[in-house]
């Protein structure tokens with residue numbers, strides 16, 4: 001394990017920001033700290049970085065007890081949402097900064113900066129000032145600067161949070177590719193579940209100062225530990241007293257399955273390639289998402305009678321995992 005957090009608690013006055021948090025972060029992985037605003041993600045990242053001290057508990061980095069080490073001694077690199085670049089220095093000098101203060105030989109610095117600028121696709125902008133870069137390019141420069149000193153851990157606090165949706169998406173893909181090249185243990189904070197699901201190898205879901213679940217994107221999405229994780233990771237709807245994903249439901253012509261619920265189609269909305277069908281089942285409005293072909297095959301319109309059920313393969317998988325869980 002690269003980072004071992006054990007029993008960490010943190011209060012700000014009476015407010016409990018972190019409550020007995022223990023997390024193991026594997027070496028070389030890309031781990032997301034995911035959760036709603038105010039849940040404690042940034043506080044945990046800052047405690048790993050040494051920018052904040054825990055009231056209780058320990059932090060180990062690469063086998064060394066870092067609990068009482070200063071940020072400089074932890075060998076971590078960080079990037080924040082609003083990256084403070086040196087405005088009067090060129091992009092190359094900004095990237096070189098950490099190496100210069102460590103008094104590395106000039107030739108070595110030049111070589112390393114060239115290599116890093118290539119890695120973040122900014123070679124042609126080496127001589128520009130930060131103000132002459134776009135927001136996305138500036139964050140890539142920030143990453144190059146953080147990587148320059150070869151940290152054992154890279155910590156990113158909502159690194160793309162201030163950028164527009166399209167650039168965020170590009171940078172996400174880029175971060176994944178960059179990580180595949182350099183393999184430095186990376187922990188990033190996000191409140192965006194799509195970002196975490198797309199980019200991370202492992203996700204730590206944090207809410208109200210506690211860890212709700214740790215797992216791979218698939219594990220969390222398919223086997224959420226509780227309703228909070230289920231709701232936070234993707235769309236949900238209720239059928240009877242069950243919480244399910246809208247795409248795990250099926251619609252059938254009336255009278256198809258004696259075990260299925262009967263309802264009336266209330267509303268049909270097309271969202272890209274998906275069709276969202278709202279069905280009134282008794283007092284409930286159940287949301288079902290279908291793909292275009294499924295939808296066309298049913299010939300539905302507002303007012304159609306339908307039956308709703310959990311797709312048999314999903315229901316089957318659930319009962320199998322309950323049996324496994326019981327053994």
Ligand SMILES: Nc1ncnc2c1ncn2[C@@H]1O[C@H](COP(=O)(O)OP(=O)(O)OP(=O)(O)O)[C@@H](O)[C@H]1O
Nearest residue numbers: 012017035036037038039040041042043044189191
């Ligand atoms: N220095 C501080 N003094 C007082 N309260 C603080 C301080 N830092 C954080 N908090 C509080 O601790 C809680 C957790 O904050 P934190 O920034 O860790 O949450 P977060 O999950 O990262 O949320 P966000 O996504 O909004 O940044 C918040 O309620 C915040 O107001």
